[in-house]
Amino acid sequence: MKSTARKSVSQAGLTRFVCLVAVLAVVGLLPWLSHRDPALTVLRARSAEQEATDEALSAIRADLGLDAGPLSLLGSWASDLLHGDLGTSWVSGHDVLPSVVAGLQVSLGLMGAALGVAVLLGAALVAPVLVRGRGSAGAVAAMLAAVPEFLLAIVALLVFGVWLGLLPTSGWQGPEYMVLPALALGVPAGGLLGRLVADALPAVLDERWVELWRGAGVGRARIAGAALRRVLPPLVPQFGMAAVGLAGGAVAVELVFAVPGIGRTALGAARSQDLPLLQGSVLALLLLGLTAGAVASVVRRRLLGPALRDAGLTLPPPRPVRVHPAVPLTLASVLLLTIGWGLLRDPYAVNTTVRLAAPSWTHPLGTDALGRDVLARLGHGAASTVGTAAAICLLGLLIGLALGFLPGVAAGAADIANALPPVIVGILVAAAVGPGNGGAALAVALISWPALSAHAAALVQEVKASSFLMAQRAIGATPLWILTRHVLPSVAGPVARHALLRLPGIALALASLGFLGLGAQPPAPEWGLLLDESRAYVERAPWAALAPAVALALLAGLAVSGAAYAQGRKKRATTVPAEGRTSMKEAPVGV
Structure with a gap:
């Protein structure tokens, strides 16, 4: 062993x-x-x-x-x-290293402020659970974690910068310029941190030791501190991935608010084909991701202490978030109705006489700068985005099932894949093959398989350890028979459901690449591209930006509520090992 x-x-x-x-x-x-x-x-x-x-x-x-x-x-x-x-810039003729260092300093400052926002928000979401021992913070946190950074940045710019005029919307000239970018970057990360801790705490607070401590008269504050210490070590690797997400999300946030950070530098270098500067910027972003993973590993070992470092520490399964089936059904119905209505219209018809027209019966969601119907472009963009996301899910499922039988290989490759956010891979792919829908799909597919492979590996290990397989071997069943008749059927179903639940998240990743100009190109009606095109006239026609923004928010909500409802049903279902089958747990599904 x-x-x-x-x-x-x-x-x-x-x-x-x-x-x-x-x-x-x-x-x-x-x-x-x-x-x-x-x-x-x-x-x-x-x-x-x-x-x-x-x-x-x-x-x-x-x-x-x-x-x-x-x-x-x-x-x-x-x-x-x-x-x-790092070479010499092909565009400016200056050394690349000073530009990379300057951009990295700005991004580290922004990420530090965003991390502060994330910690404060996570603490606010976890506090009710610590006080009452239970709570619904997990659902709220999951919703916040699912909102893409670029979408939150656009909404924050529109509301606080344009409509209310409270904060500056672009540049990097003082502390006040850091507020909106830090909020846009930190809120999803805070939602993720709060979700992880809030989901795990109730089960920990139900453990026997908590009851014994309360009976011995130990104070509530001390029990809460011990429960957090019990919860944090297994979750620290997820916190490291959240830090990697900050590095990837910083690219879009820096673009929206014109922050001269390393992400915006990398994106600009990719667009201008300044490859030496792009190489240096990508190396800096990759270094940030690897450093975050290494720091998370060290922190986890320190929290565990020498006695548990080798044995590790696991958490009891979290309680499922209860979601009424009406929530995902309502969100799905609204999206399908909007998409179906839009598919009946022409997304490419140009009518400059009605450019930037407000919503009306003729154009229910208004028109864009060329007079094209926003509803039509929203519907046709959804069809292509969801189709591409479905193909990526299928490819990720096949890769995950294959690597599930090679856990050592999968774990090593997953560490590197997790250190590369989709935006960074998208920049590399765009630099090599050019921006486009195919390049964006390739970028997302390259790093979308680790969660599926980890799930498949856990299920393969559980099936191989089951007693009925030992009986099959004892009666002379061949390895091929066991693989095709028992192992694969038992593993493929749960992993396929896992892949399907990741479909909205993959669609959001494709939209983020489209927003950055790395995915579908004009005049394609892609959601992220629609949001990017509407930024230029967001003050005159905010409805053109709000339409794709609301659609993306509904998609994020569908991803969260659908995954929570599916996990809740699986948790409530009771499965008994039967002939030729085994009881297997569904892996938690991230968005």
Whole structure:
């Protein structure tokens, strides 16, 4: 048993190293992988009027070392990186390192403020549970955690910056400029932290030791502190992932509020094909993610103490959040009605005489800057987004099932995948193959499988340890028979339901890439792209921005309520091991 555990750990470590090297290799080879000619980009940056002759382009390629081949290019980049040299910007001609450091300092300040907001919000959500021993904070926290940062940023800018005029909406010139970006970035993270702790606390407060402490006269404050210490160690890795989410969400928030951070720097470099600056920015964001994971691991070990470091610590299963079936049904009905109504209209018809028209019976959600019907674009955009998300879910299901039988390999690869938010992968993919719906789908698919593979691995382990499989082996059943008739049918169903519950979350990830210009391109009617296009005239026609914003909020609510209702039904259901079957627990589903 110990040898199997050591083998799994060594496999995870090796896979983690190989995946990290592969990611670094992709970053180093961006000039070679780019779908555009880097020489043409540099020529346009140096002199927009110079003619792009073969001689001029060849001279630039020789100067950049692009003619030497990918291996030589990668070796030269790695050697410079080891010496602290990130190269020279192709656009500005300045060293990349100072720009990366300056952007990183701004982003760290923003992330620090957002982390403060997250901690305060998480504490406010957890406090009622600590006081009463139970509460409904988990549902509220789950809803907040599901709201995308870019959506919250747009709403905050519209309400507090445009309508109320209380706070500045762009720039980075003082503490007041940090308030709205920190709120937009910190509220979803605070909802996630509050949700994790609030879901776990009631079950911990029902444990035997709490009853004994109360009987011995221990104060409520001391019991609450001990319960938090009991809850936190198993949740610390999730907190590390929340910090990684801050790094990814910072890209969209910095774009909305024109904050000169590392995320906005990376996005601008990708759009202008300034690949050396993009390489340095992506490395900084990757370093943030890996550092967050490493810090979370160290904090967890310190909280556990030497006695439990090897044994680990698990929490009792959280109580399911009770959601009435009318909630997801209502949200789904509103979305389906809106989408169906929009599909009956033409999303590409241009009528400049009614541009930025207010909602009316002719145009129920108004029109955009070109006079196109917002309802039509909302409906057709939903159809393409949900279809793409369904394909990604299917691909993630297949990958998750395959890696479920290789837990060591899956764990190592998942560590690297979890350190890369979809936005960062989307930037890399866009730099290599160009922005588009296919590139956005590839970016989300590359990192959407870890939760499914972890669920599949847990179920495979449970099935293999069940008594009925031992009986099957005893009567001479072949491994192939056991795999196809027992293991796969027992694992595929729960993991498929898990993948289906992740569909709205994947659609939101695609919308976020579209909002950043990394997904579908104009004139495609994609939700994130609609929200991005409406930013330019949000003061004159706020309904054009509110329509996709409300649709995304409904989608987030559907993701939360649907997952909570499904988990509640599974929790209440009683399954008894029967012939050829095993009782298996559903994994918690994140959004």
